[in-house]
Amino acid sequence: MAISTFMGLETNKRGLTAQQTALYTVGHNISNANTVGYTRQRVNLEATHGFPGVGMNAPMLAGHLGTGVTSQSITRVRNEFVDKQYRQETNNLGYWSQRTDAISQLEDIVSEPSEYGLNASYNDFYSAWQELANNPSSAAARQVVYTKAAHLASSFNYMNKQMTQVQANLKSEAINTVDKINSILEQITALNNQIKQVEPNGYIPNDIYDARDVLIDELSNYIPVTTERTYSGGLATDDSEGALQIYMVLEDGSKQALVSAEKSGTVQNYNGQQRELYGNFVATKLTLTTVQQNADGTVATDANGNPVTKALTSSEQFEAIYGITFEKSAATESLTATETTDANGVVTVTYKKGENEIASVTGGVLTVKLADANGTPYPGTLDPVTNKITLALDAGTKMEITPTYDTSTPPKLIGATAQTLTAPKNIEASKLQDNKGKLESYFDLYGTTNGTTTLEVPLKYDVDANGNYIYVNVERQTVADTANQKNVLHVSGYFSDKLSDLDKLANEFANAFNAIHSQSYGLSTDGISNSPTNLDFFNYASNTDASGAVLGKNFITAANISVNDKMKDFNNIAASDQNNEEGNGNVALKLSNLKTTAISGLNSASAGKFYESMLADIGTEGEKAVKNAYNSGTLQLAIENRRASENSVSLDEEMTNMIMFQQAYNASARMMTAIDEILDKVINGMGRVGL
Numbered sequence: 001m002a003i004s005t006f007m008g009l010e011t012n013k014r015g016l017t018a019q020q021t022a023l024y025t026v027g028h029n030i031s032n033a034n035t036v037g038y039t040r041q042r043v044n045l046e047a048t049h050g051f052p053g054v055g056m057n058a059p060m061l062a063g064h065l066g067t068g069v070t071s072q073s074i075t076r077v078r079n080e081f082v083d084k085q086y087r088q089e090t091n092n093l094g095y096w097s098q099r100t101d102a103i104s105q106l107e108d109i110v111s112e113p114s115e116y117g118l119n120a121s122y123n124d125f126y127s128a129w130q131e132l133a134n135n136p137s138s139a140a141a142r143q144v145v146y147t148k149a150a151h152l153a154s155s156f157n158y159m160n161k162q163m164t165q166v167q168a169n170l171k172s173e174a175i176n177t178v179d180k181i182n183s184i185l186e187q188i189t190a191l192n193n194q195i196k197q198v199e200p201n202g203y204i205p206n207d208i209y210d211a212r213d214v215l216i217d218e219l220s221n222y223i224p225v226t227t228e229r230t231y232s233g234g235l236a237t238d239d240s241e242g243a244l245q246i247y248m249v250l251e252d253g254s255k256q257a258l259v260s261a262e263k264s265g266t267v268q269n270y271n272g273q274q275r276e277l278y279g280n281f282v283a284t285k286l287t288l289t290t291v292q293q294n295a296d297g298t299v300a301t302d303a304n305g306n307p308v309t310k311a312l313t314s315s316e317q318f319e320a321i322y323g324i325t326f327e328k329s330a331a332t333e334s335l336t337a338t339e340t341t342d343a344n345g346v347v348t349v350t351y352k353k354g355e356n357e358i359a360s361v362t363g364g365v366l367t368v369k370l371a372d373a374n375g376t377p378y379p380g381t382l383d384p385v386t387n388k389i390t391l392a393l394d395a396g397t398k399m400e401i402t403p404t405y406d407t408s409t410p411p412k413l414i415g416a417t418a419q420t421l422t423a424p425k426n427i428e429a430s431k432l433q434d435n436k437g438k439l440e441s442y443f444d445l446y447g448t449t450n451g452t453t454t455l456e457v458p459l460k461y462d463v464d465a466n467g468n469y470i471y472v473n474v475e476r477q478t479v480a481d482t483a484n485q486k487n488v489l490h491v492s493g494y495f496s497d498k499l500s501d502l503d504k505l506a507n508e509f510a511n512a513f514n515a516i517h518s519q520s521y522g523l524s525t526d527g528i529s530n531s532p533t534n535l536d537f538f539n540y541a542s543n544t545d546a547s548g549a550v551l552g553k554n555f556i557t558a559a560n561i562s563v564n565d566k567m568k569d570f571n572n573i574a575a576s577d578q579n580n581e582e583g584n585g586n587v588a589l590k591l592s593n594l595k596t597t598a599i600s601g602l603n604s605a606s607a608g609k610f611y612e613s614m615l616a617d618i619g620t621e622g623e624k625a626v627k628n629a630y631n632s633g634t635l636q637l638a639i640e641n642r643r644a645s646e647n648s649v650s651l652d653e654e655m656t657n658m659i660m661f662q663q664a665y666n667a668s669a670r671m672m673t674a675i676d677e678i679l680d681k682v683i684n685g686m687g688r689v690g691l
Contacts, residue, residue, distance in 0.1 A: 003065065005682060007051070008675040014068030015668035018045055021071040022661040026654050033649040037214035039076040040649050041206055044239075046072035073239045076206050082643045083213070087220035089636040091437050094221040096629035098441040102170060103622040106498065109162045112615050119615075121155040122595070122608055124148045129592035132575050133585035137523060142570035149537070149563045156506050160499065160558035167446060167495040168316040174442035175314050177222055178286050178324075181439070184219045185246070185283040188212055188259050192243035192281040199242065200234025209241055216246070224249045224436040230261065231275040233268050243281055251433050256326055256425075258284050284328045288312040289426060290319040291451050297487030299451050307451035309426055320449035320491045323431075327424040335416040337403055351389070351401055351416050358418070359389055359401065370399075396423025447493025457485040459555075494621070501614050502558040508601035508610075510538040510556040512594060520574035520587035531579050532572045539564050 022043040032038040051065045052058040111117045128148040132141040191212045198205045219225055228245040236242070247255035261278040268275050289309035292300040300308040309322055336352045348362040357369040361382060368377040372394060380391040389401040399420045405411035429448040432440050459478040514536040521531035539562045566572045576584035595608055602610040 003051075003061070005679060007065075007067075008678075009672065011066070011068040012668045012671040012675065014048060014070060016665060016672070018043070018069045018071045019661045019665035019668060021074075023658065023665065025074055026658045026661060029649045030651065030654050030658075033651055033654075037210050037217075038649070039078050039206070039210050039213070039647045041074055041076055043074050044072045045069050073204055073237065074206065075204060075239050076209060077646055078209075078213075079643065079646050082639060082646065084226075086636065086639045086643055087217060087225065089632055089639055090217065090220045091224050092435065093629065093632035093636050094438040095435050095441045096625055096632050098438045099445065100622070100625040100629045102166065102441075102445045103494075103618065103625055105166050106163065106495070106618055107622055109159055109166070110615060110618060118152075118155045118159060119608070119611060121148070121152040122611070125152045126592045126595040129588050132573070133588035133592060136575040136585040136588060137582040139570055142523075142573050142575075145573055146563065146567050146570060149567070153538070153561045153563055156502070156558040156561045160502060163495060163499055163502070164318075164559075165316075167318065167499070170442050170446040170495065171312065171316075171319070171321075172314055174321070174439065174446060175288060175312060177439050177442065178288055181219065181222055182283070182285055184215050185258050185285075188215050188219075188244070188246060189281045189283040191215070192259065192261075195241075195243050196232050196278075196280070199232035199236040199240045202235035202237065204237070204240055212244065216244075219246070220437075222438045223440075224433050225258070226255065230278045231268070231270070233275070233277045236270075238271075243278070249433060250427065250431050252431070256284075256427060257328065258286075258326075260284070260328070282329055284326050285421070287325040287327065287424075289322050289325050291322045291449060291489070293453075293487075293489065297489075298453055299489070306426075318447070318496075320447050320489060320493075320496075321429055321443055322449055322451055323426050323428040325424040325426045328422045330420040330422075333418045335401065335418050337413050337416040339413050349387075349403070349413065351403075351418075353418065359391070361387070361389070393420070397421060443493070445494045447491045447496035449489050449491050452490050453487040454490065455485060456488045457482055460484075498614065498618070499558070501610075503555075505602065505607060505610055505614070506558040506561045507556045508599050509594075509607040510561055511601070512597070512599050512607075513537055513591065514540075516587065516591055516594075517574050521576045521579050521581075521584075522574050523571040523576075523582065524580050525571060528580070531576065533574065533579075535566055535572050535574065536564055537567060537573070538562065 022045070025041055025043050029040055046069065048067045048070050051067050052061065112119055114120060125145075125148045128141070128145045132138070132145050135141045191208055195205055195208055195212075198208070216225065216227065226247050226249050228247070229242040230245060232240060232242055243261070244259070245257065245261070246259035248258055249255055259281055261281040264277045264279050266277045268277055288311070290312050291307045292310050294300050302308055307322060309325065311325075312319055312321060333353065335358065338350050338352075340348050340350070342348070346363045348360055350360045351358045359366060359368045359370065359380065361367070364382070364384065366380055366382040366389060368380045368391060370391060371377045378391045378393055378399075380389055382389055387403050391399040391401070393399055397420060399418055401416055401418050403416045404414055406414050428450065429443050430450055432443070434440070458481045460481040517537040518534055521533050522535070524531045538556060539560075540556060564572075575586075575588035576582075577586045577590075578584050594606070596606050598604045598606055599610075605613065
């Protein structure tokens with residue numbers, strides 16, 4: 001059977017079109033060679049069905065004749081396995097890099113070894129007492145003691161203030177990080193819904209995929225995430241990547257949805273497979289929480305015995321983090337908002353969904369029309385500043401109605417939006433993956449709680465009826481302060497622990513120092529009258545009842561440690577263990593020896609050794625964080641290079657492809673010319689024999 005004379009034209013026209021598409025794709029790659037997050041694209045060329053086709057009436061030919069080429073699809077050159085590796089290592093790096101930065105700030109605060117740090121202040125303080133021991137009656141030596149003591153106290157105060165400030169900054173950064181996460185999730189949701197609109201038409205939105213992958217890479221810096229593909233339906237092909245469900249991976253391997261869509265209940269048969277179809281994607285809103293405490297210090301609990309939580313505030317006040325609340329929002333719906341004014345000038349704003357009235361506000365008073373199955377209107381609140389309405393719906397969900405205004409002055413109400421938020425799910429910080437992501441690093445550094453408290457009976461330094469201290473031998477008497485017993489929240493966190501250690505050091509050191517100093521003697525002004533005694537060198541903050549009566553003395557902390565104002569009279573500085581002995585420096589020597597004296601409250605170590613152990617831990621943790629950050633960074637870089645070798649644009653390769661496709665295009669064009677010459681001969685040259 002004869003073959004159509006014009007068949008070659010169609011075959012080579014397809015070649016021209018396919019090579020042209022490939023050239024355009026090469027041009028797109030070259031144009032985006034320096035675009036962050038861009039993935040190299042390629043045209044998947046595919047031979048078209050041969051001639052003749054299969055059938056009873058198909059003509060018989062010597063062979064199956066090819067009919068050309070078509071550009072089957074344009075896809076990204078992407079390796080999902082490498083992407084997962086990259087995001088996992090980015091997650092590790094996020095944790096250790098943030099921990100490195102925070103501990104580095106702590107190292108700057110303690111500034112050891114240094115001639116200006118707390119250790120140097122201790123050495124100067126003890127040296128001053130040694131000098132006083134050598135010259136007990138010297139006013140100059142006593143002044144140096146007072147000055148060095150004031151400097152030591154201010155060093156404690158400074159360290160506490162700076163560490164507390166960094167801790168507060170960590171909380172602010174944690175809240176800001178959650179805000180960033182929420183923004184990323186909203187952007188991924190919007191891209192997912194765009195993809196669901198494009199793919200069913202048979203197109204592959206590669207550039208939208210790239211934008212989404214950049215956001216997922218950024219998200220993995222903060223929290224551990226995993227993804228699942230969904231099918232868009234319609235004409236979506238196997239090359240389509242589909243919209244992605246985004247999950248946060250918890251410590252036990254379970255997953256918490258971050259970006260998700262519900263199954264629509266409809267399936268579509270694609271290549272013999274039944275594939276679920278999904279509705280629009282929505283983002284989950286994350287909020288950091290802390291526990292609510294009752295007046296007695298216990299943690300408030302719900303009917304199931306779970307801690308009642310509240311949102312973490314951005315104030316500098318310490319609030320231990322309990323966990324994260326996950327609140328999934330439905331797609332935003334548009335409402336109509338109409339504004340009317342009665343004869344008395346009272347304004348009423350009515351919000352409707354279609355023909356159904358949801359709520360109205362008359363003269364600043366909210367009336368809810370949306371009701372439950374029993375016809376009872378849902379409870380609601382009105383924000384008088386923003387005019388936002390919040391309705392408490394069934395099953396713990398809530399609806400937020402936000403009015404929208406134009407840009408005129410004053411603004412004119414033009415409509416409203418409604419968003420339904422599902423009942424929030426709170427996940428404890430302890431259930432998050434360890435050492436994964438910046439957010440977990442903030443938790444570990446700042447301080448978290450498991451929502452439990454311990455009833456503690458604080459000790460106080462007792463006083464007699466006249467307000468004088470009670471002593472037993474040379475130790476201050478501490479008694480159980482049962483009247484002021486309180487519940488103490490369990491908190492763990494690196495900065496919280498270090499602040500506690502610093503308070504412990506200040507308290508135990510000052511107690512040991514005061515116990516000796518208060519039992520010793522200062523310098524008599526005339527050498528005859530009794531020398532001053534029973535004076536604390538470091539101040540205690542008074543602990544009084546409601547009437548102002550002194551109950552005792554509170555423990556000293558790094559924040560409040562200070563030198564007793566009575567020490568400004570240098571004669572009150574005790575150096576002697578006997579009354580009216582000017583040259584007696586036994587106590588001054590004993591106080592200077594506190595540098596090496598073990599204190600039971602400091603794990604039977606001296607103040608200096610306890611502080612050294614604090615520094616050693618800071619140094620060790622800092623070194624560990626730096627090493628792990630370096631290792632994670634090195635691995636991430638190696639994976640990134642491997643990913644770039646596949647994903648990124650190589651100009652040399654694209655130039656090679658450009659020449660290849662250009663020559664193939666030229667060859668197809670030359671074939672078109674050859675076929676044209678054949679047709680010219682057939683049409684204009686045949687049948688002319690004898691003319």
